Amino acid sequence: MMLEYELKTHFGYNQFKMGQKEIVEALLNGKNVLAMLPTGTGKSLCYQLPAYLMEGVVVVVTPLLSLMQDQVEQMMSRGEKRVVAINSFLDRETRGRVFGRLHTYKFIYISPEMLMNEFVVTKLKKLVISLFVVDEAHCISQWGYDFRPDYLKLGDVRESLGSPQTIALTATADQEVRSDIVRTLKLDKWEEFVSSVDRPNIKMVVDYVYDTKEKLDRLLEWVSFLQGPGIIYFSSKKLAEEVAVILRDSGVPRAMAYHGGLDQESRILIQQQFIKGQLDVICATSAFGMGINKENVRFVIHFHMPLQLESYLQEIGRAGRDGENSISILLYSPHDEQLPYQLAEGELPTEYQISWLFRHFGDQLLYEWEEMEESIQQMGGFTETSWRLTRDFLRSLTNSMDLIIEKERFIEYVNTRKKHKRKKIVEILNWIQSKECKRKGVLSYFGEVSHGTVDDCCHVCGIVYDRYKTKCSDEVEFTPFQWKEYLRGLLTKSGTSYEK
Structure with missing residues (x-):
């Protein structure tokens, strides 16, 4: 054949x-x-x-x-x-x-x-x-x-x-x-x-900033400097919405937010507009991108630190599917890892919540919990993700089980999961703070060995940033770090405050 x-x-x-x-x-x-x-x-x-x-x-x-x-x-x-x-x-x-x-x-x-x-x-x-x-x-x-x-x-x-x-x-x-x-x-x-996890056409940059305000300033610089279209990832739905508004007010009119809080019709519409080139920038949570078939995404920026290298690699992989050079930028400020730790904790029920569940409902968990599911979730303060895991555990219970033993087993399982999630955060934090080649660090994490050199590999090895910039009418040659004053001038001319 x-x-x-x-x-x-x-x-x-x-x-x-x-x-x-x-x-x-x-x-x-x-x-x-x-x-x-x-x-x-x-x-x-x-x-x-x-x-x-x-x-x-x-x-x-x-x-x-x-x-x-x-x-x-x-x-x-x-x-x-x-x-x-x-x-x-x-x-x-x-x-x-x-x-x-x-x-x-x-x-x-x-x-x-x-x-x-x-x-x-x-x-x-x-x-x-x-x-x-x-x-x-x-x-x-x-x-x-x-x-x-x-x-x-x-x-x-x-x-x-x-x-x-x-x-x-x-x-x-x-x-x-x-x-x-x-x-x-x-x-x-x-x-x-x-296959190798390496995508040589995606260039890796970790941009170290002082605090959240400088991070937002730097984000505006990068978006103004880089050739699009692009995706910006956030861990917060609210911040994704706010930054989309800031971008539109700052001269990027075709920017929209995408997250799981939007209704299905809105998500599909925004997704299709981006695929068809009607939007230039998507401010998204991790809900956006899986399976998105858009070949010409030129940049991916992480405003917040991902929870692990696996998801980071998955998300930057949405760039450069056409094989052309693209760039990924992770903005990092000191103590950014605190948010991933909080998010990881929120994905799993706490030991207190599990103990409360068994103490408050007892034998009802064996045969009546589904009838009370919504009220249990609200009363116990379970997040959507932590309840999904709890619900799956409750479904596994049978009348022949000792609830005290099952409660301890569930607590042990959750604690093991939390330990694993914290380990993943430490691993990506070490990668961010390392002074070695970023590509080499990713390959090593997945058990691969780097072979040869990659042009414009990462910020450690050196990148010619002008290759990734948007085409400007005046063709001024700026680096991202010179772009700030140029952006300030553009915004002043348009009557928009740079500090906004």
Whole structure:
């Protein structure tokens, strides 16, 4: 079989990207596959192309609704009509229509939460499933940076569907996480494809500033200096909104905020406007970017310190998917690590909350907690993320269990998770503060060795910043650190205060 011919026929490409062909061949040879490919290297094609050459239905498990929507729309834009997304946003009428003609679809994208529904699984059992795809598979592992409890049950779901051939895909996962993925999915035999995490065309900069005010000033400098489009990541929804307003007031009119607090329609609209070039800058939380197919993002800036190197690498990987040079900038001021520590704590229930839960409700947790779920979450002060984990634990309880023992087991599990999260924060903090080559530090973290030199590698090795600047009518040659006075002049002319 000439795979290049099939590639051209179905996708219009003349050749595979690195790693794609080997994965496609393994799937066509009936192998289960675990593949780690860097962000932007075409993971979706690795299962979509084999799907066209295999009989039966392809079930794709995807963690984010925005990612699912984007994948489905991309396929439809290529003329594929046999694709559907099954998630909580389907109304009753649409859901009934979809399940009534489920056998007519070739690609079924589905959220892990929907696979916990017995009705849904029963419907899927009636289909011939040729391929079971787990996208963003690092979500399976409790040690992954985006752990999702519902992913832990995918191995059982896979078995109930007859253990179909499976491919698990991720962009960043160390050996411990990859082992978790294989074990959870219950893969007896598999082939593993692990590509380098390095993206040489993305240049790494850590910009050290004194405090938050200087950080905001520097952010405005960078956005004015750099060629777009670009993404700015924040850990705060409120600050993402505020900075988007500041950017629009400061001469960047096509800037918008994107975060999980927006309604679904607004998120999809902003996402599509950015993809189609109607927006230049997105001020986003980590909810934005996963699966976004925009090739020409030229910069990614982190206003807040990420919680781990894995998510940092995932997010900067949204730049330069076209292979052209792009730049990533992490703004760091002293004690920035305090916010990640707070966020990590908020993602998990506290020992006090767990003790309160068992003391206050006792045996009711065995058979009545679901009826009181909303009030328990509010009374106990659980965050959305910490309650998701708590809810999953409560679902595992049975009448035969000793609640005192189970409470201690849950506390021990949560404390282990917190320790692991703190370790990840220390690791990225050490990387930020290190004076060694930033690329070398990232590769070393993932067990790779740096080979050769990269042009404009990082701020330690040296970067010619003018290569990444926006095109100005006067063609003035400024470095980012000379740009401040030029920006101040522009704002003064427009009647806008630079200090605003």
